[in-house]
Amino acid sequence: MRYEYNTIDKKWQKKWEEAHAFEAKTDTSKPKYFALVEFPYPSGQGLHIGHPRPYTAMDIISRKKRMQGYNVLFPLGWDAFGLPTENYAIKHQIHPAIVTKNNIAHFTEQIKALGLSFDWSREIDTTDPSYYKWTQWIFLQLFKKGLAYKKEMAVNFCTSCKVVLANEEVVGGVCERCGSEVVRKVKSQWMLKITEYAERLINDLEGLDFIERVKTQEINWIGRSEGAEVRFATTAGDDVIVYTTRPDTLFGATYMVVAPEHELVTKWKDQLKNFDEVEAYREEAARKSDFERTELVKDKTGVRLDGVEAINPVNGRQIPIFISDYVLSTYGTGAIMAVPAHDTRDWEFAKKFDLPIIEVVAGGDVQNEAFTDVETGIMTNSEFLNGLEVKDAKAKIIEFLTEKGIGVKKVNYKLRDWVFSRQRYWGEPVPLVNCEKCGWVALPEETLPLTLPEIERFEPTDDGESPLSKATDWVNTTCPCCGGPAKRETDTMPNWAGSSWYFLRYCDPHNNDALAAKEALDYWMPVDWYNGGMEHVTLHLLYSRFWAKFLYDIGVLSCKEPYLKRTAHGMILGENGEKMSKSRGNVINPEVVIAEYGADGLRLYEMFIGDFEKSAPWSQASIKGCKRFIDRVAGLTDLVKGEGVTQKLESSFHKTIKKVTEDIDSMKFNTAIAAMMSLVNEIYEVGTLTRDELRTLITLLCPFAPHISEEVNEFLGYTDILSLAAWPTYDEAKTKDDTVEIAVQVCGKLRGTVVVAANATREEMIAAAKADEKIKPFIDGKTVIKEIAVPGKLVNIVVK
RNA sequence: GCGGGCGUGGCGGAAUGGCAGACGCGCUGGUCUUAGGAACCAGUGGUUCACCCGUGCAGGUUCGAGUCCUGUCGCCCGCACCA
Numbered sequence: 100m101r102y103e104y105n106t107i108d109k110k111w112q113k114k115w116e117e118a119h120a121f122e123a124k125t126d127t128s129k130p131k132y133f134a135l136v137e138f139p140y141p142s143g144q145g146l147h148i149g150h151p152r153p154y155t156a157m158d159i160i161s162r163k164k165r166m167q168g169y170n171v172l173f174p175l176g177w178d179a180f181g182l183p184t185e186n187y188a189i190k191h192q193i194h195p196a197i198v199t200k201n202n203i204a205h206f207t208e209q210i211k212a213l214g215l216s217f218d219w220s221r222e223i224d225t226t227d228p229s230y231y232k233w234t235q236w237i238f239l240q241l242f243k244k245g246l247a248y249k250k251e252m253a254v255n256f257c258t259s260c261k262v263v264l265a266n267e268e269v270v271g272g273v274c275e276r277c278g279s280e281v282v283r284k285v286k287s288q289w290m291l292k293i294t295e296y297a298e299r300l301i302n303d304l305e306g307l308d309f310i311e312r313v314k315t316q317e318i319n320w321i322g323r324s325e326g327a328e329v330r331f332a333t334t335a336g337d338d339v340i341v342y343t344t345r346p347d348t349l350f351g352a353t354y355m356v357v358a359p360e361h362e363l364v365t366k367w368k369d370q371l372k373n374f375d376e377v378e379a380y381r382e383e384a385a386r387k388s389d390f391e392r393t394e395l396v397k398d399k400t401g402v403r404l405d406g407v408e409a410i411n412p413v414n415g416r417q418i419p420i421f422i423s424d425y426v427l428s429t430y431g432t433g434a435i436m437a438v439p440a441h442d443t444r445d446w447e448f449a450k451k452f453d454l455p456i457i458e459v460v461a462g463g464d465v466q467n468e469a470f471t472d473v474e475t476g477i478m479t480n481s482e483f484l485n486g487l488e489v490k491d492a493k494a495k496i497i498e499f500l501t502e503k504g505i506g507v508k509k510v511n512y513k514l515r516d517w518v519f520s521r522q523r524y525w526g527e528p529v530p531l532v533n534c535e536k537c538g539w540v541a542l543p544e545e546t547l548p549l550t551l552p553e554i555e556r557f558e559p560t561d562d563g564e565s566p567l568s569k570a571t572d573w574v575n576t577t578c579p580c581c582g583g584p585a586k587r588e589t590d591t592m593p594n595w596a597g598s599s600w601y602f603l604r605y606c607d608p609h610n611n612d613a614l615a616a617k618e619a620l621d622y623w624m625p626v627d628w629y630n631g632g633m634e635h636v637t638l639h640l641l642y643s644r645f646w647a648k649f650l651y652d653i654g655v656l657s658c659k660e661p662y663l664k665r666t667a668h669g670m671i672l673g674e675n676g677e678k679m680s681k682s683r684g685n686v687i688n689p690e691v692v693i694a695e696y697g698a699d700g701l702r703l704y705e706m707f708i709g710d711f712e713k714s715a716p717w718s719q720a721s722i723k724g725c726k727r728f729i730d731r732v733a734g735l736t737d738l739v740k741g742e743g744v745t746q747k748l749e750s751s752f753h754k755t756i757k758k759v760t761e762d763i764d765s766m767k768f769n770t771a772i773a774a775m776m777s778l779v780n781e782i783y784e785v786g787t788l789t790r791d792e793l794r795t796l797i798t799l800l801c802p803f804a805p806h807i808s809e810e811v812n813e814f815l816g817y818t819d820i821l822s823l824a825a826w827p828t829y830d831e832a833k834t835k836d837d838t839v840e841i842a843v844q845v846c847g848k849l850r851g852t853v854v855v856a857a858n859a860t861r862e863e864m865i866a867a868a869k870a871d872e873k874i875k876p877f878i879d880g881k882t883v884i885k886e887i888a889v890p891g892k893l894v895n896i897v898v899k
Numbered sequence: 900g901c902g903g904g905c906g907u908g909g910c911g912g913a914a915u916g917g918c919a920g921a922c923g924c925g926c927u928g929g930u931c932u933u934a935g936g937a938a939c940c941a942g943u944g945g946u947u948c949a950c951c952c953g954u955g956c957a958g959g960u961u962c963g964a965g966u967c968c969u970g971u972c973g974c975c976c977g978c979a980c981c982a
Contacts, residue, residue, distance in 0.1 A: 271979090312903055312977085319902060322981065343982060356982090399980085425980045435982045443900080444980055513981050633977080707923070709912055713905085714975085721911060724923040730938095770913070773922035780922090842918040847963045849918055873949090887962055892917050897962050 100814050102733045102807050104697025111809045112214055120820055121165075121173065121216040125622055129170040133623050134161045135602055135662075137631035137639070138176045138223075140594075141202035143187055146209040148679065148687045148717065153630050153668045155702045155803075156711055156768060158215045160628060162802035163763050165216070166826035172623055173216055174605040176223035177203050180231075181594040182260060182276060185525035189557050195525040199226055209690060214698045214805050216822065221608045225597030226525075230604065232548035233614040234597050235530040237646065239541050240653055242531065246292045247519065249539065253360075254518055256284035261559040263288060265518045265593065268638070283385065284563065289529060289590065291517040293645045297321050298510075299659075300644055308664040310712070313636050320637040322513025327497050328432060329506040331355060334417070335367050335407040342431030342511060345441060345473075346500065347492035350481040351459035352436035353449065355409045355420045356401065358428035359384040364404070373405040377422060384424045399425055399448045411436075412505045413496075414482075423448065431511055440465040460489060517642065519593060522565040524557040526591030534578035534585040543579055549587075565589040598639050599646040602626055602661065614655070621657050629662040640665070666766060669714040671705070676716045687717050699804035700726045706768035706803060728776055729807050732800065735779070736814055740787050747785050750836055751778055752795060756829035759799050768803070775800060790815055795827050842893035843868040845877040853894075861888035868894040 115121060136157045139150060161173035179199045188195040203224065210217075223230055241247040255264040259279035263286060268275045293300075301321050304314050326344035333339060339357065343349075357364065359381045368374050380402045401423030408417045425444055426435055439449030439456045446469035449456055456465055461479045463470025470476065478484040483499070484492045500506025520529075530542040530549045542549060552573035557566050567589040568574065578585035600614065606623040607615035631640070647661035672678060673685025680686065692701045703725040709715035755778045762771035778796065782788050788796075794815060801808040801821050812821040835857055841864060843851045851873035855864050865886050868874055874896075881898035888894045 270977095315903060316977065319978065322978095324981075326982080341982085345982080423980095425982090427981065430981045437982085442982065444982075447980095511981075513978095636977090707911090715911070718911065718924070721924045727938095728923085769911095770922080773913075776922055840918085844917085844963070847961095852918065885962055887917090889917060893963090895917080895962050 100733050100736045100811070102697065102699070102729050102810075104699065104806065107810045108212070108214060108693075108698045108806045111806045112211060114809075114820070115214075115216070115822065116219075118820060119220075120823055121171075121218050122220050123170065123172040123174075123218050125619065126170045127622070129168060131172065131623060131627075132161070132164045132169040133172045133602075133626045133628075134164070135173075135605075135626045135629040136175070137629075137635065138178050138598070138601060139206060140178045140181060140183075141199065141206045142183055143198070143202055145202075145205050146689050148689050148692070149671045150210075151213055151689060151701060152671055152705045152711075153632075154210070154213065154215055155705050156668065156766065157628070157630050158217075158702075159706070159763055159768065159802040160766075162216050162805070162822060163760075163826060165822075166798070166801070166824060168825070172221075172605065173218060174221040174223075174608075175210070175215075175217040175219070176221075176601060176605070177206070177225065178594065178598045178601070179203065179224055179226040180526045180592075180597055182262070182523065182525070185523060185557055188525070195557065196226065199224075212690070212693055212698060213702065216805075221605050223601060223604050223608050225601065228548040228550050229611070231527045231597060233604065234527050234592065234600070235547050235549060236544060236614065237600060237650070238527075238592065238596070239530055239544060239547075241291060241649060242539075242541055244649075244653070246295065246649065248290055248292070249287055250290050251285065251287045252290075253283045253285050254288055255281045256286070256563060257281055261561065261563060262521050262523055263518055263563070265595070265638075266515050286520075286563065289519040289588075291519050291645075293517045293642070294512060294514055296645050296648055297323065297512040297514050299648055300514075300641065303644075303648075303660055307660060307662070309662075310666055312633070313640070313665055313667060316633075316636045317641060320514065320641065324511050326509055326511065327500060327506050328509045329412065329436065329500060331409045331412060331436065333407055333409050333420070335363075335370050337363055337366065339363065339409060339420075339434050340432045341434045341436045342509060343436055345438065345493075346496045346506065347478065347481075347484065347489055348438040348441050348459050349411070349413050349436065349496060350484070351438040351440050351457045352411055352418060353439060353455045353457055354418045354437045356423050356426045356435050356437050356445075356448070357420065358426045358433040359422045359424055360428040361422070361433050364422060367404065367407050370406045371404055373402070377402050377404065380422060387424070399423065399444070399451055401425075401448065401452070403452070412500075412503075419454070421448075421452070429515060430513065439469065441470055443469045443471060445469070459484075517645075519596070520590035521593050522559050522563050522589075523591055524551070524554065524559075524566045526594065527596055528567070528591055529588040531588045532576055532578060532585040533588065534581060534583055536583055537578055537580045537585075539588075540578055540580045540585070546579075565591065567591065595639060595642050599643045600650070602629075602643075603647075603650075603656070617655075620655070624656060625658040625660060626662045628664045628666070630666045630668060633667045636667075667712060669710070669712055671708070672714055672716045674717055674719065679717075687719075692722070696722055696726045697729070697806070699729055699806050703729065703772060703804050707772045709769060711766045711768055725772075728772075728779065729804060731779055731783070732797070732804075733807060733811060735782060735788065735793055735796070736811060738782065738787050739790050739793055739815070741789050742791050743789050745785065745788055745792060748782065748788060748792060750833055751781055752792060753829040753833040756795070756799060756827045757831075757834050760826070760829070763802070772803065775803075797821065798824055798827050839891050841868075841891065843871060843874050844893060844895040845874065846897055847895060850874055850877050857891065859890070861890070864888045864890070864894050865896070868896065 134157050136153050161171050165171045184195050184198050188198050255269045257264055257274040257279055259277050269281050274281055301318055324344050327346040328340050328342050331339045401421045404420045409420050437445040439445040440458045458465045459481045460476035462476040473489040476489050478487045478492045497508050528549045531539050534540050552570040554570045559566055574587050576585055603615050607619035650656040651659050675685055677683055704722040707725055755774050758774040759771045797808040797811045805822055809821045837857055838854050839857050840852050840854050851871055853867045853871050855867050865888050878898050883898050885897040
């Protein structure tokens, strides 16, 4: 038979659907397995060739687990709130809900054409009020626990999207989404206290099966550091608290730097002789975008505060105070003690402003460069710390500072609270009202969902107000607390809100009384294996872990971590090795590929293309090899004779079953496919196989190429659905051959091979090697110094 | 600058410290064909061809190194004045 994919693909997709083959039932008699892919944002462009890679990978894992007897939950949904849809809606004057509906329809059709074993009965959509009801509910719980708060603050503002961005959404100083300039704007924003979970977000990574680069990236992003806060008195009377990770170098502090935004600078206005100059610098710093600030990294600038000096608490020495934008107002206390001898940035600044450099850790040449090594240095010029190692000096000075009440041990994080407001229409409304009397008041939970009002125009205003502010009928309401007049919050939630808990909804997607029933959550959670992109590590992954921990704290979830295992796929690049993009003209359309090679051809090639975790360039030529392989599998039906086991093929089958089983578990799909290709090549060499053997082969192939496997199965006369059949098992003993060909080396160089019994002893192997005609010339007349034999592998004879 | 990763044929890529280049693409020759951009068969790292040389480069450990160690060069990704 042949692979007529045009008809076969559709035929089996329909059969699976009619049989509800992949719908997960809560069945406690079987072990559960929750496999998760990141649900897509249904963009107007339709499916990208990159989408099927992680989907197929997790589909293979899900299908195999299902065949191995697990109760598998493998769902999909739509992360459908967001800017591109809204921008499209504005441009074409179509309601974003309609745009979303159309995009989802298109995506659904394209994804279904891949034959993935998703449980479509659990499909969810973050823009559906019955879904975002629960997003709002979670927000209310955060609000009630004091983890959501509104704050006037300088935020990142994208000049093109006209919207506020979270720190995680600013990449390299520009907007992560559109690449436009990001400026600082002071706005009143809802914030979520993710920082309160910083410690747990780091500590609980331990023991999770996350790939290492994901763990390190999360840890670095959270950026924990240990140090001390130290109080410096000033000649102005106010104290300045600085944060330092090197309290041991306190005796080397020769000046102080505070952030331009530091509040004391304004307070000291009358005491500063050069306040005009100071003010000018502050204005300049405020005007700079993040991008400009990072561009100017190397060139330190600053202004000395003329009229106020700080006093080093350990030696009473007066030191000058500067403002400089190399000190950030948002980290630590916004003030530092500068130790130019042992900090690179302070050293650069000191050189530029001609400030003294005092060595307090011996071991370097501090006049020529900062000595920052904490491992080898010995304290000097530091009175009672002299002679100590850095690590001991740290402990001693902290003890000293604490005793004197001038300092305290302190842990800091780079992680900032999550800016949760967006001045956009297409997002979840914030279920709060602002009452003149009562302040911010939560809507009663039974009134949720608070749905989006119908409005005419979706554009945000130039001054950054949400389009919802124009819906006055909706905005003006009554306070649920006192009944007086109140106004609704007009900002909406960021698109990361709906995706922060979507996997929980899959457990019980149609529940109207809770985000999911406790029993369903307890049964399915945590997710056993979650695959997604590296670009989400410091965004979605961190946010959703935070929400899961919060839900654990309030008793909704029974697990502390939502995901047991996390892997990440590599990108599929264009044929030229560059990232695929319209502007580069190297985009491959999955629909076109399916039309030419069938769903199985695409699936197989996406898995065969290379190491799953690495990027790989697409090749229009290479995909042919996968199509040929499928055709050759279909062609095996012509070679079927009889039942049972073919002697010559038996061990090959056992080896292949073992290899494919193991490789799927470690995501080595490319070598699993290679093993099946080798087996097929061998069958063609033998020239015949049995019906049972072909059934085994297509069972192995089924997770990768389910359509052709089902078709061959039916052709062979089987009446079951192969996708639900039992996964083949292997006999370890039968994966071994009776005889093995071993390499024979003389002095470590390969000189030949000999065939020996698989269970041959070392002595037998060496004897066989020495007896070989090709080996003799290399050892005859020489003294054997050493003989090494590795069973099943090689013999190495060392001669002189 | 810091953190992570990677350098293997013409290409994508394989190799628990044990026969480097599995598997696939491409290429060469052949079979069959009116035809071949189909299918099938054979071959395919280099070479001065029983030797020898080959995993970015230079050393080291080892009976044996693509794999481990040290140094070095190059590339990719993330973070980036976080005190």
